[in-house]
Structure formats: C-alpha cells, structure tokens
Amino acid sequence: MKFKLIYPKWAKLSRQTEFHLPPHGPVVFAATLPDNIDIDFIDENLETIDFDDDVDFVGISMMLTVQVKRGWEIADNYRKRGIKVIFGGIATMLHAEETMEHADSVFLGEAEGRMAQVLSDFNHDRLQPCYDFLSERPDIDLVGAARRDILNRKLxxxxxxxxxxxxxxxxxxxxxxxxxxxxxxxxxxxxxxxxxxxxxxxxxxxxxxxxxxxxxxxxxxxxxxxxxxxxxxxxxxxxxxxxxxxxxxxxxxxxxxxxxxxxxxxxxxxxxxxxxxxxxxxxxxxxxxxxxxxxxxxxxxxxxxxxxxxxxxxxxxxxxxxxxxxxxxxxxxxxxxxxxxxxxxxxxxxxxxxxxxxxxxxxxxxxxxxxxxxxxxxxxxxxxxxxxxxxxxxxxxxxxxxxxxxxxxxxxxxxxxxxxxxxxx
Ligand code: SF4
CATH class of the missing domain: 3.80.30.20 (tm_1862 like domain)
Structure with missing residues (x-):
C-alpha cells in the first residue's frame, strides 16, 4: 500500500529564528505502521505536494492549531479525487469535531498497537469515522524507535x-x-x-x-x-x-x-x-x-x-x-x-x-x-x-x-x- 503522510505548512512567525526542525509526530507515527506499508512523507513547509501522484491512502499529521486549516484544505483536495484521508496528531485531537468534516477518519490518541486494525478496516472498506483512544493509552513499552528514515534529511x-x-x-x-x-x-x-x-x-x-x-x-x-x-x-x-x-x-x-x-x-x-x-x-x-x-x-x-x-x-x-x-x-x-x-x-x-x-x-x-x-x-x-x-x-x-x-x-x-x-x- 502506498501511504502518503503529510505534515501541513503554516505561516511563519516574524520573530523566530530561521530554521526548520525535523517533525517528531510523523516519525513516531510511522513507527506504528506495519513494515509492508510504503510511506512517502512530505513536510509541506519544505516540499510541494504533488496531488496527482499515485497513492492509495493519505494520512495528515497536525501538531499545531495553525496547521489545521491547511490540513483540511489538503484533505478536501484528495477526497475530491476519491482518495481516503485519515488525520492524527495533537492538533487533530484538539480540533476533532471540525476535522471530521474534512476526513474519512480521524485518529485520536496514541497509535502504538492500533494501526493494524485501522489498516485492515481501510482494506475492507469499513474505515471508522473516528478511532477514539484518548482515554485508553497503550502500554509505553510498545513505543518503538521513530522512523527517521522517512525524512528527507538534507532539508x-x-x-x-x-x-x-x-x-x-x-x-x-x-x-x-x-x-x-x-x-x-x-x-x-x-x-x-x-x-x-x-x-x-x-x-x-x-x-x-x-x-x-x-x-x-x-x-x-x-x-x-x-x-x-x-x-x-x-x-x-x-x-x-x-x-x-x-x-x-x-x-x-x-x-x-x-x-x-x-x-x-x-x-x-x-x-x-x-x-x-x-x-x-x-x-x-x-x-x-x-x-x-x-x-x-x-x-x-x-x-x-x-x-x-x-x-x-x-x-x-x-x-x-x-x-x-x-x-x-x-x-x-x-x-x-x-x-x-x-x-x-x-x-x-x-x-x-x-x-x-x-x-x-x-x-x-x-x-x-x-x-x-x-x-x-x-x-x-x-x-x-x-x-x-x-x-x-x-x-x-x-x-x-x-x-x-x-x-x-x-x-x-x-x-x-x-x-x-x-x-x-
Ligand atoms: S502541564 Fe506539564 S507539559 Fe504542560 S506546561 Fe505544565 S509542566 Fe509543562
């Protein structure tokens, strides 16, 4: 499965220093996906999204409230093309109800041990509108090493x-x-x-x-x-x-x-x-x-x-x-x-x-x-x-x-x- 994982861009602040840190949420999330998933990660602050590329499923990872409106726009674009979109990350949890209006599914909580079920639901065309694990935290032992290999480190x-x-x-x-x-x-x-x-x-x-x-x-x-x-x-x-x-x-x-x-x-x-x-x-x-x-x-x-x-x-x-x-x-x-x-x-x-x-x-x-x-x-x-x-x-x-x-x-x-x-x- 080709899974496109997107980190939406946001307007930069005038006073902060000039650099981008590699995002953390997407690489931690990527570690929860099975090995047979082909992940293509795009940090939109540094790269442009190609909406025409060949992709089976899109994940949008949002950390900040200032990312949500752009995240919704990206999802609307993919969904118009018939591609299903799931949202996750901190800002998805803070803005869950509004985000559901732009999503096939939202994932709330920590993903360790849970993505096999979500992907199986996707494969059987029974994706749930909301996976709410906010009050059921996974065993911390399940947290694996983040998948930093998905980053374009040169950026x-x-x-x-x-x-x-x-x-x-x-x-x-x-x-x-x-x-x-x-x-x-x-x-x-x-x-x-x-x-x-x-x-x-x-x-x-x-x-x-x-x-x-x-x-x-x-x-x-x-x-x-x-x-x-x-x-x-x-x-x-x-x-x-x-x-x-x-x-x-x-x-x-x-x-x-x-x-x-x-x-x-x-x-x-x-x-x-x-x-x-x-x-x-x-x-x-x-x-x-x-x-x-x-x-x-x-x-x-x-x-x-x-x-x-x-x-x-x-x-x-x-x-x-x-x-x-x-x-x-x-x-x-x-x-x-x-x-x-x-x-x-x-x-x-x-x-x-x-x-x-x-x-x-x-x-x-x-x-x-x-x-x-x-x-x-x-x-x-x-x-x-x-x-x-x-x-x-x-x-x-x-x-x-x-x-x-x-x-x-x-x-x-x-x-x-x-x-x-x-x-x-
Ligand atoms: S609640 Fe915890 S994480 Fe939040 S500001 Fe206070 S000490 Fe920091």
Whole structure:
C-alpha cells in the first residue's frame, strides 16, 4: 500500500529564528505502521505536494492549531479525487469535531498497537469515522524507535549545519498548567519509556545534537537520574524542557550532555533567579519561555519582567502571548467569560492576541509583545546570542572528539522558522 503522510505548512512567525526542525509526530507515527506499508512523507513547509501522484491512502499529521486549516484544505483536495484521508496528531485531537468534516477518519490518541486494525478496516472498506483512544493509552513499552528514515534529511539543515534530531523518553505530565493542553492529550500521568529502549534509540540517531522533547524531564527523580547516567557514554549534546532543580540531577544532566533548557520564567522572584543561576553553574544554558497576558499582568509588571530577564542573563528568550487553545483551562475560562476575540485558527500562532486581556486592551498587549522582543534583544541581537550557545556546543564536541564540520554542499537549501508549541513549558 502506498501511504502518503503529510505534515501541513503554516505561516511563519516574524520573530523566530530561521530554521526548520525535523517533525517528531510523523516519525513516531510511522513507527506504528506495519513494515509492508510504503510511506512517502512530505513536510509541506519544505516540499510541494504533488496531488496527482499515485497513492492509495493519505494520512495528515497536525501538531499545531495553525496547521489545521491547511490540513483540511489538503484533505478536501484528495477526497475530491476519491482518495481516503485519515488525520492524527495533537492538533487533530484538539480540533476533532471540525476535522471530521474534512476526513474519512480521524485518529485520536496514541497509535502504538492500533494501526493494524485501522489498516485492515481501510482494506475492507469499513474505515471508522473516528478511532477514539484518548482515554485508553497503550502500554509505553510498545513505543518503538521513530522512523527517521522517512525524512528527507538534507532539508533539515541551517547553512550546512544539521538540525537537532527530536526524540522522546517519556509521555504525559503530572501537572495541569493553565495554558497547556497536555493533561487533555496525555492524561495527568507521567509515563516514562523503559530506559534501555529510550537510550538505544538515542544511541542509534546519526546526529550528536538532539532535542529531547519530553513535556518536562522533572517528573521522577530516580528515572531522570538513571536516564542521564545511561546517556553519559553516548556523548550527545541536547536541549530539553525543564530538568529537575536538584544539584545531583543537574550534575548528571551536565555529564550526559545537557546543552540548554527551555525554562518558563513567570515572575521576578529570587527562586527563578537562583534556578537560572543553578543551570548556569552546571554549564547548562537557558532559553526562557515567557508567556505574556496572564490576568496578573499589567503593563508595568510586563516591563519589570523584561528588565528582570536581562538582569538574570538568560541566554535566549522566546516571547509569546497567552493563547486559549481548545481543551485548556485558559480556553474554558476565557470562553466562559466571552473573552475570546477570534475563532480563526490561523490566528492561534501565539504571537497574535486573540483574547481580551484583563488589565489592558488587546492592542496594548500586542504592543508589549513587540516591546519584549525589542528590549530583550536591543543590546545583543538574537543571532549573536544564538551563536554563543552554538559555540558552547562546538567546544564540548571538540573536547570529546565528536565535532562534525558543516556540510557546505547543503548551504543552498531553503529555510523557514520553527514554531510555538501548543503548551507553555
Ligand atoms: S506546561 Fe509543562 S509542566 Fe505544565 S502541564 Fe504542560 S507539559 Fe506539564
């Protein structure tokens, strides 16, 4: 069977850095398909879809809310040609009902152990409109190594430097933060993969630089320390979401190659200041993820927060505005109070204000987003700060003899920009 797996494009943001990371959802999904399926993967951010090619079944994988309208358009096009389309991925789960209007089938939940049934239904012309496994999570042991072989790897480079590869060692999260949909998507249960399997997958990736995309590594101290211990001999360098704030854990993380973390900075407390310092003391960089527009925010408090970020010497900062993605507490609350101003999912890019803030106009919050980017990067532009982080990783690689020079034959590739996530870590 020829299965075309498509990752829809989305409009790029003006403020983010110029590169595309290889997508993770499609390669994890591809690992759940039987070996006899011939997968043709298209990342539409980098390649053009040929709607006339010979294909039996189309899968559309959507991670972001800003992908859904384009995903629906692609599906409508194929279905007009008589080709069946199934949707999956995070944004499909967040927008299931609307997506069903454009699909032969939607798959909700995690696909491990389930695709043989779906494909059998397809082959017998009895595809179900919805496979809802959201509340029945598969055994985490079933998660296999992602199928990175379906990617056109030459596309994922920036000026000849290979992009990080994405990998996950766990699913779920114990927490339920206000703007985040992870508890709806994965349940409030932390589900670590067996360490030997996760480490074997990491070891097998032909790339020294990784992004460990787990929601938060700070969930289970013993598991986290065991994972880092096993990773030390691999000599990889990696970025991740938060690491537990514990000197022993941070020490092991550094030995295991922790390069930098994405850390939410939500206030100007001494705790945050010291947390950032502890990362730095262990040689781990910090990219702050800063969400603006909470009900506690005023114009003054946002300006104070930006000053604070400069004081604590964050290596990088990414600013977004609160965005009420469906199935979050933020959505429920703002919707109940009629504070959501747009239902156009293309506006839900996290850099456009789509709700009525409590202490200012939506326009003022939009201006403050610009103020935040401009002020933080005023004295030292983003590309200089990024170059400094990059030099750190090159230095580590030189020390352990894993450095690979850039491939100049790839420098003509086109570049895009990475994206916001549907949660706020
Ligand atoms: S923001 Fe992070 S820590 Fe909070 S619920 Fe989401 S994934 Fe978990």
């Amino acid at each position: 994922y480079n920036f000026k000849g430097v290979q992009m990080v590869d994405l990998v996950h060692a766990s699913r779920g999260c114990r927490f339920n933060c206000y703007p985040c949909a992870v508890s709806y998507l994965g349940g409030r249960v932390f589900r670590p993969r067996p360490i030997d399997k996760a480490v074997a997958e990491i070891a097998g990736i032909d790339n020294n630089r990784l992004f460990i995309v787990d929601n938060s590594l700070a969930q289970d101290t013993k598991w986290e320390m065991d994972l880092f211990r096993e990773m030390i001999p691999l000599k990889k360098n990696w970025c991740s979401h938060p690491i537990e704030d514990n000197p022993e854990v941070l020490d092991l993380a550094a030995q295991a190659g922790a390069w930098y973390v994405y850390q939410a900075v939500f206030d100007t407390s001494d705790y945050i200041k010291e947390r950032i310092k502890r990362y730095h003391d262990h040689g781990i960089g910090v990219e702050g993820t800063i969400l603006l527009g909470l009900d506690s925010h005023t114009e003054d408090s946002i300006k104070r927060l930006i000053d604070f970020l400069l004081e604590i010497e964050l290596d990088l900062a990414e600013f977004t505005v609160l965005t009420p993605f469906p199935h979050t507490k933020a959505y429920d609350e703002l919707n109940k109070n009629n504070r959501i101003l747009s239902r156009d999912w293309d506006d839900f890019s996290a850099d456009r204000v789509v709700f009525q803030p409590k202490n200012m106009s939506s326009q003022k919050l939009q201006e403050l987003l610009d103020y935040a980017w401009n002020t933080f990067y005023q004295d030292e532009p983003q590309r200089i700060k990024m170059a400094r982080l990059f030099k750190q990783v090159v230095k580590k690689e030189m020390e352990n003899n894993t450095f690979r020079p850039r491939d100049r034959s790839l420098t003509g590739q086109s570049f895009g920009k990475p994206v916001n996530r549907e949660n706020a870590r």
